[in-house]
Every structure is written in C-alpha cells, then in structure tokens.
Amino acid sequence: MSMIDYDELIAGFKTLLKDNNLKFTTQRELILRALYENEGHFTPEDIYNIIKRENPRLNIGIATVYRTLGLLEESGMVNSISFDAKGKKYELGLKKHHDHLVCIRCGRLIEFFDETIEKRQEEIAAQHGFKMLDHSMTIDGICSKCQ
C-alpha cells in the first residue's frame, strides 16, 4: 500500500532527526517501522504492544512511544485523528488524502475518498476567498456490525 520503500522512509527520518539535532535510536526506528508494516490506525498503546510483542527482549516504555509519535506528527510524517475525549490514533502519512468514517460504538475506522466532496470543498473555499491548505472530514455513526 505504501508508495515509498522502507529504506527511503528511514532515510527521510534520519534527515529529519539530523536537521534537528536529534538522535536516531532503536526505539524511534521500531515505532516508525510498526507504522510502516501495519496498515491501519493505531493508538500509542497499540504501537507499544506491537513493539513489545515483536521485540520481547527490548524494554520499551510507553512514554517513548508518545514522545516519538508527537515528534513524527509535528514533522508531518504521521497523521492523527482524535476521538471524543478518548485519545488519538495514528497512521503513517504516506497515503493519498482521504477522510474517515468512525463507528462510535466499536471505534472501527473506515477510509474513503470522494471526488465530489473534494471538488466542492475547493469551490467553497474559493467562493469565500480562501486559499485552502488542508481539510478534514469525519462521519460519525454506527457501523454495520454494531447496529
């Protein structure tokens, strides 16, 4: 699903770190890799668990996951969506733009892309003299399984 390969991703990460006088650590790589290798949206705890499961010898702390995700988000390498007052989920920012359907019962998250909506958004921005830079849309509801 991803358009760039892992080495390229890591190279970009290393550049980002170097540019900010930050260090390239095992933990940071594992967090980025977990996002690369798993498709979907993950809470910090999800990522923490993936890393612990796949690296039983490594004693990673959840605080490190939070710190690194914050860093990655700030730099634009990952995106997040927030749920009510319930926390955030993260995904690698490699994919084409899309919006989300969220099930308020089970938290299931479905991506969609709709050309009509994208186009209307641009028109609306233009109508109001806005230069559109970003946009987000979320549909909350109850998924087929939970109804």
Add this chain to the structure above:
Amino acid sequence: MSMIDYDELIAGFKTLLKDNNLKFTTQRELILRALYENEGHFTPEDIYNIIKRENPRLNIGIATVYRTLGLLEESGMVNSISFDAKGKKYELGLKKHHDHLVCIRCGRLIEFFDETIEKRQEEIAAQHGFKMLDHSMTIDGICSKCQ
C-alpha cells in the same frame, strides 16, 4: 440567537425524559438553561462553574453535569466538538448544521452549509452500511484579508 424559546425547549426536554422514564430534576434543567442562556461552546467544567456561580446554594456535582450532557448529546439536543485528546465542548443544538472554514493566520471562522456535500456524506455512509449520526468538516486555509 436561538430560534425557539425557553419554554418550548424545556417542554421538549420533558417529553424526552418522560419517553425514557427519566426524571425532570433541578440539576437537569439548570444544565440545559446554562447552555440556552450562554452562546458559545462550553466544557462540562464551564457549565458546572456557571451553575455554581448563579446558584450558590445548590450543591451540584460535576458528575451530574457529565451525565446530563451525555444524555443531551445522545438525544441530539446538544452537539459537541472534541479537541485532540483534551476533552469536549458542548453547544445547544438549535442552530442549523454547518461546517467551518478556519483561517490559520487570523483565526477567523466562517460557517458554511453545502447541500452537495451533505448529500454525498449520506450516500457514503450508506455505501459502507453506516448509520450516520453526525459529521464534521473543517477547511483550513488563508482568508482573503490575510493573503
């Protein structure tokens, strides 16, 4: 600002409560009134403070505010917006649904409503077997004045 008057609002609330075998209490009325009398978006704590300020003799608990806001939101009488993982803000659901254009320079906020987008959202939800309950859309950009 509101389109229906207070008595009407309370009457609707009482009907809602009766239909669900729930009781009409002083606390519940005060919470709804706080939202009615104050325009804007409020955290549960904001509402708690408003009520305490205006009713010093009443010992309302914040848990009651949370419980009532949950009830009101579920029934559609109030809407909420969430901020990151930082909590929710509530507003009385009397205004027509709208989305927002936000200027990232000056913070200007413009409301808009677009029939085409509304319709497509419903279609998309239906396509995925979702029962749509709510949706939100925000366009970030630079407004005409700031360009």
Add this chain to the structure above:
DNA sequence: GTTAGTGCAAATCGTTTGCACGGTT
C-alpha cells in the same frame, strides 16, 4: 413507595513529566 438521580470520593483512562541512567554522536 418505588425508582431514578444526586453528590461525593475513589477509580479509571489516556497522556505527560521528573529524574537517574544508558546510548548516540
């Protein structure tokens, strides 16, 4: 009188922070 609602305090959940130690540069 029955049932639901309340305030309170404790519990919970996601997240952040202080600190001494360990790894990267």
Add this chain to the structure above:
DNA sequence: AACCGTGCAAACGATTTGCACTAAC
C-alpha cells in the same frame, strides 16, 4: 565527553463509577 533519549513511576487532567442518600414520580 557532551548531550539527548530512555524507562520507570509518579503526576496529571478529564471523565466515569460505586455507593448511600435524596428527590421525582
């Protein structure tokens, strides 16, 4: 060697829950 990053546990802020008591029906 200098400095940043880490794990850990404690701290935190928002929200929820258990419970004995009170109010609405």
